[in-house]
Amino acid sequence: MLTIGNLSKKTGTKVQTIRYYEQIGLMPEPGRTEGGQRRYDNAQLDRLSFIRHSRQLGFSLDAIRELLDLSDHPNRPCDEADAIARRQLKQVEQRMARLKALRTELKRMVHECSGGRTADCRVLEVLRDHSECLTEHE
Amino acid sequence: MLTIGNLSKKTGTKVQTIRYYEQIGLMPEPGRTEGGQRRYDNAQLDRLSFIRHSRQLGFSLDAIRELLDLSDHPNRPCDEADAIARRQLKQVEQRMARLKALRTELKRMVHECSGGRTADCRVLEVLRDHSECLTEHE
DNA sequence: GATACATCCTCTAGCCGCTAGAGGTTCAAG
DNA sequence: CTTGAACCTCTAGCGGCTAGAGGATGTATC
Numbered sequence: 001m002l003t004i005g006n007l008s009k010k011t012g013t014k015v016q017t018i019r020y021y022e023q024i025g026l027m028p029e030p031g032r033t034e035g036g037q038r039r040y041d042n043a044q045l046d047r048l049s050f051i052r053h054s055r056q057l058g059f060s061l062d063a064i065r066e067l068l069d070l071s072d073h074p075n076r077p078c079d080e081a082d083a084i085a086r087r088q089l090k091q092v093e094q095r096m097a098r099l100k101a102l103r104t105e106l107k108r109m110v111h112e113c114s115g116g117r118t119a120d121c122r123v124l125e126v127l128r129d130h131s132e133c134l135t136e137h138e
Numbered sequence: 139m140l141t142i143g144n145l146s147k148k149t150g151t152k153v154q155t156i157r158y159y160e161q162i163g164l165m166p167e168p169g170r171t172e173g174g175q176r177r178y179d180n181a182q183l184d185r186l187s188f189i190r191h192s193r194q195l196g197f198s199l200d201a202i203r204e205l206l207d208l209s210d211h212p213n214r215p216c217d218e219a220d221a222i223a224r225r226q227l228k229q230v231e232q233r234m235a236r237l238k239a240l241r242t243e244l245k246r247m248v249h250e251c252s253g254g255r256t257a258d259c260r261v262l263e264v265l266r267d268h269s270e271c272l273t274e275h276e
Numbered sequence: 277g278a279t280a281c282a283t284c285c286t287c288t289a290g291c292c293g294c295t296a297g298a299g300g301t302t303c304a305a306g
Numbered sequence: 307c308t309t310g311a312a313c314c315t316c317t318a319g320c321g322g323c324t325a326g327a328g329g330a331t332g333t334a335t336c
Contacts, residue, residue: 003303005312015313016295024293035302037313046266054265057240061293067265074257081261082251089244092237099234102195106227113220119212123219127192127205128184141332143283153284154324162322173331175284199322 001031002040011048018048026051026061026068059088139169140178149186156186164189164199164206197226 008015021027027048030038050071054064063084070081105126112122146153159165165186168176188209192202201222208219243264250260 003312014295017293019315020294033302035313037302050265055293057244057265067262070256070259071262071266074255076256078251078254078256078259078261081256081259082248082253085244085248085251085261089241089248092241092244096234096237096241099230099237103227103230103234106195106223106230110220110223110227113216113223115220116216117212118208118214118216118219121208121216121219123216123223124205124209127188127195128209141283152324155322157285158323171284171331173284175331193322 002045004038004040007040007045007048010045011052013048013052021048021051024061026065057088058092059084063088140183142176142178145178145183145186148183149190151186151190159186159189162199164203195226196230197222201226 002010004015004018007013008018018027022029027044030040030044032038047068050068051064054067055061059067066084067081070076070078109123109126112126114120114122118124140148142153142156145151146156156165160167165182168178168182170176185206188206189202192205193199197205204222205219208214208216247261247264250264252258252260256262
């Protein structure tokens with residue numbers, strides 16, 4: 001039986017965060033000692049690891065809720081889990097593309113700054129003048 | 139003189155957001171009509187464009203505050219503006235590296251899913267088993 | 277001048293995913 | 307039996323908006 005602190009260490013999750021997951025129903029209510037402290041078993045440790053790992057992959061808590069639900073029903077077809085993962089992959093790819101464009105523009109800004117007065121600073125100039133910009137008003 | 143709605147259209151910023159920027163002191167208090175409606179001039183339009191453009195480049199509102207401040211003092215040396223931009227560039231590069239790792243793992247997950255029951259789903263399996271994972275506990 | 281109605285106003289509360297802190301209780305070691 | 311680390315609940319805050327209630331203003335048309 002693990003205390004919340006031990007669970008925290010084992011999973012790299014802050015204590016407060018574990019309680020938060022319980023509060024929003026992502027983690028089940030654990031058993032308690034006589035004095036009211038939480039005690040966790042291995043099933044709960046696994047569940048929290050699953051959640052954490054999914055978070056590290058950028059899944060939203062809602063997506064994780066779905067994934068956990070699927071994981072709890074081994075006989076259902078797995079297309080849904082696949083779809084969720086594909087959705088996530090797509091999002092990651094979009095974000096990457098966006099960041100790539102940002103990086104290009106930031107690099108341009110930084111490289112052109114010659115280090116004089118702010119009046120002549122390319123960084124500020126670029127920020128002022130949207131017209132030279134690669135990023136669109138979405 | 140622009141109404142808040144027109145300013146909103148010209149800059150692609152929601153009306154509420156403009157008022158929010160005013161509230162947190164990023165935009166100056168504009169003039170008002172007799173009836174109390176906001177009216178904006180070109181200086182304010184420029185300032186909001188600057189803010190929006192900076193936001194699109196991922197600068198935080200705090201960083202933008204600094205950049206605006208520098209922009210208001212043309213005789214100061216521009217190292218600071220440059221430093222802020224470099225910091226931002228570094229952040230973007232870090233985020234990109236992270237996303238790249240995520241993409242790799244997500245792709246792996248998705249490609250290995252053969253479409254059976256959730257019990258055999260590679261997606262869920264990978265999420266369950268942290269040990270095969272490329273992303274580290276930071 | 278009246279009327280319609282789009283746009284404006286202020287205010288409060290909510291979103292996500294935590295995180296921090298106050299103020300008090302329980303547990304385990306010595 | 308005492309110490310003190312770890313636990314408890316509760317509330318509020320972060321960034322950066324966004325939404326909605328409920329009411330006032332501005333402008334175009336008759």
